[in-house]
Amino acid sequence: MAESNREFVSLESATASRAGAGGRPCQGLYHRPAGGEPTAAVIATHYNVDFSEHYLAPYLAERGYGFLGWNTRYRGNEAYFLLEHALIDIGAGVTWLRRRGVETVVLLGNSGGGSLMAAYQSQAVEPNIRPGYGLTVPDAALTLPPADLYVSLNAHPGRPEVLTAWLDPAVATETDPLSVVPELDMFAPEHGPPYPPEFVDRYRAAQRARNERISAWCLDELGRLEAAGVRDRTFELYRVWADLRFADLTLDPSDREPGCYLGDPKRANFGPSGIGRSNTLRTWLSMWSLDHSDCQAGPHLARITVPSLVVQSRADQGVFPSDGQALYDALAAEDKTLEADVPGDHYLLAPEGARDEVADLLAGWLGERAG
Known part of the structure; x- marks a missing residue:
């Protein structure tokens, strides 16, 4: 694999400051091609899983794209999750990419993160989420910077689902x-x-x-x-x-x-x-909660009009063919693509070369839309 650079990124959030011990709530790694600053970059975030070293990051950096593996304040802290604050933390990462000179920001919704990134784009273009019980939606969640492209990879249809x-x-x-x-x-x-x-x-x-x-x-x-x-x-x-x-x-x-x-x-x-x-x-x-959660992808995908790609591998044990089709059908984008015949398990660990194949697929699709 070609050489790429990694940079630690640590930011405060509009609703969470630096902790007394020194840590900032939003942290991740920015992967980029060696010797250059890309004009298109992916940001990937999950509800609670650490995505800083996401398995696709070096593959896409090798192909000329930036990749911000991003964590909100809820990394490893799922028990206290509130959607409105997670979206604000993702917005901090998107803003950082823009300030870095990235012209095309790509939301990568992988695994459980599919509905989270859909909720982010949905909230950015049309604020709609409900606040947590007894709370109010912070002002910072009403002015999120939207992204330019959306990609779903082996994504679940939503946390309640x-x-x-x-x-x-x-x-x-x-x-x-x-x-x-x-x-x-x-x-x-x-x-x-x-x-x-x-x-x-x-x-x-x-x-x-x-x-x-x-x-x-x-x-x-x-x-x-x-x-x-x-x-x-x-x-x-x-x-x-x-x-x-x-x-x-x-x-x-x-x-x-x-x-x-x-x-x-x-x-x-x-x-x-x-x-x-x-x-x-x-x-x-x-x-x-099926009755109360806004972490369900369908309503958010119906507000996503940017070019979108849904990738579903054939041997995933927890995301099934009907899931990929449902996500594709829910998207409002006119330019949308479903790639449901991709070999591999959930993490593309098998068969050999599955990660390269998906990276080529993503790079090809991005190249036609982001250069």
């Missing part, structure tokens, strides 16, 4: 990770796989119902706490690796292998790791 699709509806008691409703247990051999259509329909409805129950409890609990003069609290969420598609390859068929990102779904489901495992009440409503 992906969590609900993975939620185990067989949890009988939210405080007991071992409690099971037998008739909704995807791991009971008598149910499948393959899972019959009537079980799938009942299961999906129960997943939505679980999300809605948790949201209703959060609102009730916030009211109870407020009456006592308390602002918020944390709670744990159990069993979040139970998408039927992890076990049944006839549902949303693709080239994927059985399993989830952590391997065996049952083992992962009863283990301690996973999305949304720890939340404040306000964070649940801001990020995960």
Whole structure:
């Protein structure tokens, strides 16, 4: 791989200053071609995963593009996420790129970051997000600088959607990770796989119902706490690796292998790791709630009119063909492209050369629009 330069970038945000220990809330790495300042650059951000050393950064820098792997104040701090402040932090990164001389800013929405970057562009062109419970939208979130291009790469359709699709509806008691409703247990051999259509329909409805129950409890609990003069609290969420598609390859068929990102779904489901495992009440409503969250891509994509590209690899175990198609269909851009026949898993670790192939694809598409 050709040589590229990396530069540490650390910025304050309009709603978060430097911490007492010295750290600034927004941090990342700017990757650029050796010996030059690119006029087109990508910015990639996730809700909580560290994207500073994103796997595509050196590949795109090698092809002549800048790449800002950017982190908001919520890197590794998902339990306290609020969308309005995350968007302000992304805006700090976009502004930094503009001041650096970048003429074409490209939002890269990868994995969970797809809906986040869609929300950013949507808010920048038409402020629309709702504030966190009991809060107001800061002024800085009403004047975000828009980007010029949007790219979705193996992106989930939104935080509420992906969590609900993975939620185990067989949890009988939210405080007991071992409690099971037998008739909704995807791991009971008598149910499948393959899972019959009537079980799938009942299961999906129960997943939505679980999300809605948790949201209703959060609102009730916030009211109870407020009456006592308390602002918020944390709670744990159990069993979040139970998408039927992890076990049944006839549902949303693709080239994927059985399993989830952590391997065996049952083992992962009863283990301690996973999305949304720890939340404040306000964070649940801001990020995960089907009824209250603005972290759902569809409405935001309907406000995105800049040229857009959706890339979906064939062997992803957690983002499925229907997801890529839905994102493409939701985009309002007249110039939009769907590339759904790309080999590779979620992180393009396999097959060999998958990352180079996607980097070539992105560079070719960007070259026609950004030079």
